[in-house]
Amino acid sequence: MKVFRSPARHGYSVEVSPFLPNRLACAASQYYGITGCGTLLVLDQTESEVQLVRSWQWGDGLFDVAWSEVNEHVLAAGGGDGSLQLWDTANQDAPLRVAKEHTQEVYAVDWSQTRGENLIVSGSWDRTAKVWDPTLSRSLATLRGHEGVVYSTIWSPHIPGCFASVSGDGTLRVWDVKAAACRLAIPAHKTEILSCDWCKYDKNIVATGSVDCSVCVWDLRNVRQPVSQLLGHTYAIRRVKFSPFSQTVLASCSYDFTVRFWDYSRNQPLLDTVEHHTEFVCGLDFNLHIPNQVVDCSWDETVKIYTPACLTAGLHGATR
Template sequence: MSTLFGGAAASSATSTTGDTSKDVEIPQAQLPTDSISDLSFSPTGDFLAVSSWDGSVRIYEVNASGASGKWMFQCQPAQGQPEHPLCVSWSKDGTRVAAGGDQGSIFYLDLRTAGDGGEVKVTHTWKPHSAGVKGIRWFQSGGKDFLASGSWDKTIKYWDFTSETPVAQLQCQERVYSMDVKDSLLVIATAERHIHIVNLNDPSKIYKTITSPLKWQTRVVSCFTDATGFAVGSIEGRCAIQYVEDKDTSLNFSFKCHRQQDPTSRDIAKVYSVNAISFHPQHGTFSTAGSDGTFHFWDKDAKHRLKGYPEVGGSITATGFNKDGNIFAYAVSYDWSKGYAANTPQYPIKLKLHPVVGDECKPRPGSKKR
């Protein structure tokens, strides 16, 4: 997709201020009508799935003009009220999409039977959780595809799609707020700052539980590219880098981000939630994005910020890199951090594609790639 963004200039090797002037915005007519809850790029092609509080999951095809809507489905169970999808994820072969609803349902679409495009019906839906599904991730084990769903009902359930009975289940200490998978590593962040680490070769057992190194509520966890650890983001404008094995604990650290200094006092700073963390698929560097409407690229091994980008006009609720790492997608919409009353009709809803060029996401010379 090197032609997607045409003549985007390579970023300066010395400047730490990034350029968003070449970012491509998805036309308003193709966007959801309410906040974007999650987004996910296909691991095999240039397709982007986006879930929204308007009850829809939209799948865009990224092409020479930016992106265009390809498929769309509503999260409507066979029985009961429509649900709002909170999370979305692709299968490893890029043929299926799953989304988790706010009332406990899972919605599954097999694109091989979805036709050429347009609005489609979900292939299958079932309601295995008694509360909202906040995390959903595909993984492979023994050559087979599985789906993990994490819920506010404090459980993780695993599915092989042969029945509506989970093949395994895991009891968490609290409600699931975020989860991520890389290879055989599953990381689950719950309420009360618990973080469960699971080896998916033994998925019904918790390998290790830690308390988040951050003092306030966890918003997001994201696994390293090499599956040796994960990053944690919280509501306090901090991010933590955490390794799985005890032998690597000396490499753990946390840092401040998504804060704005009060111009009237050096002792006061506005603190914003870290809503999204995404790792670059090739370089192992990562992004953070937050309620302050900014995103940044970081090199964890050098403990260095690579680029910081100007405010984009609203909170960033979800981010992701495409399979090649040359496109960074980010969603601008209300993140509910100030309650329902602040979600006005005037609040922007945007979906933008940022071309990753030059040294934007490359680790600093000498950094160990992870």
């Protein structure tokens, strides 16, 4: 376990670089994101510790971060002032660009991974999702349909111009950017949904995490009921992430201070519960380069890097 402490900064989101195995970014906020400013941290892990590479301050809370999929130095962050910022670790003291079309907090930002595409999607409390090219000059599309806060927007790793979003309205939606249309609206939970993620191995599988304490796994070809419902958390689920190394393994973190690991193909899907934070766990990611390494961040002012024993037991090699 490696730990980085960020005094008076409460972690909301963490993401490992798609290029550099030891680099990660964390979006954090003062005063639990309720008031105050935000900090974007770029960190490197060494053999023994986690070091600060650089940090930037922003005038409002920062709630999500995403690395560019084409430039190892560039990352995007979403702010409480409705802004989307583009930052460059190489040389900039100020953001490269700032877009401010959203009228309320930007709670979600994601960078497309499919070939031949270089797009950013943002989700906001103003109930819209917006699609951008990296110039951030003006949005390419504004997608409306959710009747509540948009908490999470995630590109399909398989289908160009397609992303999923979840909202306070209890729906999971799948969008076609070219048509600027919602292709599928699933009443996935009866309460607010705070997170979603696509399976890395199957274009039809999406997971949702909700205030109802459940993670649901959906097959988009048949959405009458979830493929699996994963129960165990005792408070709202803040983020869900599929493993990049195993088709049916995913992780979830929660306001119950825990991170849980699941294999939804098993009769007893809960693999492990990790309890190493003393506050809400809001950010979670798998390292794409180091098998089974996990990074999380919490309102307890720490970022933690670890390898859960349940993922290294030899049970979960990459399956396809």
